Amino acid sequence: MRGLIQKIIFFFEMRSFGVSEWWARKLGVRSSKVRLFFIYTSFIALGSPLLIYLAMGWILENKHIFKLRRKRKSIWEL
Numbered sequence: 001m002r003g004l005i006q007k008i009i010f011f012f013e014m015r016s017f018g019v020s021e022w023w024a025r026k027l028g029v030r031s032s033k034v035r036l037f038f039i040y041t042s043f044i045a046l047g048s049p050l051l052i053y054l055a056m057g058w059i060l061e062n063k064h065i066f067k068l069r070r071k072r073k074s075i076w077e078l
Helices: 002-014 019-027 031-044 048-061
Strands: none
Touching: 019 031, 019 048, 031 048
8 A cells, every 4th residue: 555655656746747836937936835825725725726736737748739830921030
């Protein structure tokens, strides 16, 4: 049982997505503050921020899919 828990913890540590670091860079705060925000709001809102966090993590992992390609106006714009 303990080995299974260690594997689950390792999985989430390796795939933490960097959501809190991304938000911290955008907002100009420390990432620990963003993590605490998600933890506290998860307790208050009964886990729904966790679903939002996972969705943001998926989007950050696959952001190459969501990038809009800008059309070039001329051949000289590279």
